[in-house]
Amino acid sequence: MNEKIVTKGICNKCKQIVSIRAAKSHITKCLNQDIEDSFDAFLIKVQWPHKNPIYWLYLSVPFKSKLEDLDLFLREIWLECCSHLSQFIINHKRYSSNFEPNSFFRFEEFSMAIRSEKVLVPGLKFTHEYDFGSTTELLLEVVGLMKTVANKEISVIIQNQEPEFKCISCGKKAKMISSTEGDCFCASCVKEEDDDELFLLPLVNSPRTGVCGYTG
Numbered sequence: 685m686n687e688k689i690v691t692k693g694i695c696n697k698c699k700q701i702v703s704i705r706a707a708k709s710h711i712t713k714c715l716n717q718d719i720e721d722s723f724d725a726f727l728i729k730v731q732w733p734h735k736n737p738i739y740w741l742y743l744s745v746p747f748k749s750k751l752e753d754l755d756l757f758l759r760e761i762w763l764e765c766c767s768h769l770s771q772f773i774i775n776h777k778r779y780s781s782n783f784e785p786n787s788f789f790r791f792e793e794f795s796m797a798i799r800s801e802k803v804l805v806p807g808l809k810f811t812h813e814y815d816f817g818s819t820t821e822l823l824l825e826v827v828g829l830m831k832t833v834a835n836k837e838i839s840v841i842i843q844n845q846e847p848e849f850k851c852i853s854c855g856k857k858a859k860m861i862s863s864t865e866g867d868c869f870c871a872s873c874v875k876e877e878d879d880d881e882l883f884l885l886p887l888v889n890s891p892r893t894g895v896c897g898y899t900g
């Protein structure tokens with residue numbers, strides 16, 4: 685997969701296309717975020733990979749939402765393939781999807797059943813890992829506070845547009861990705877390849893595309 689690709693995002697409200705750099709100021713204007721005393725949510729940037737984010741989101745995460753709600757949200761939009769374990773690492777503490785109070789771990793371990801307002805503050809960077817075998821790691825950052833729009837659930841404000849990967853054989857728009865090689869193929873070139881070796885999966889707009897059995 686070509687990791688030099690840079691994607692822009694689309695604003696859910698106004699459908700404007702914005703860069704990741706311009707996203708926060710767009711949100712402030714587009715969602716009239718200037719009433720400081722009514723903030724009830726975190727504005728969280730989620731991205732993968734760390735340096736060159738092809739896949740990125742700006743989320744509204746209400747103060748009352750739990751880490752397990754955010755975990756579920758990330759699974760639904762980007763990650764879930766076969767109910768792997770996951771965790772957040774926040775200030776060197778693990779918030780685990782399978783928290784067991786008596787287990788012994790290298791890091792301090794906690795439950796995800798904790799409200800986000802108990803652990804998050806503006807400026808905080810933290811990580812989320814899904815699947816401890818073929819791990820998909822996400823970097824999250826609390827980039828500000830906001831007033832929730834419309835509903836009180838976690839919601840996407842801006843999401844990256846689908847990146848265009850080219851077929852490794854002919855250069856046309858790819859539709860499939862090899863889960864063994866990471867190479868991308870268009871529909872016509874795929875027939876000539878040995879599918880049994882490549883373990884092809886549909887190319888989808890997610891950092892987990894081509895990993896394990898992820899099909900979107």
Ligand SMILES: [Zn+2]
Nearest residue numbers: 695697698714
């Ligand atoms: Zn907008």
Ligand SMILES: [Zn+2]
Nearest residue numbers: 765766896897
């Ligand atoms: Zn899986």
Ligand SMILES: [Zn+2]
Nearest residue numbers: 851854870873
């Ligand atoms: Zn092709």
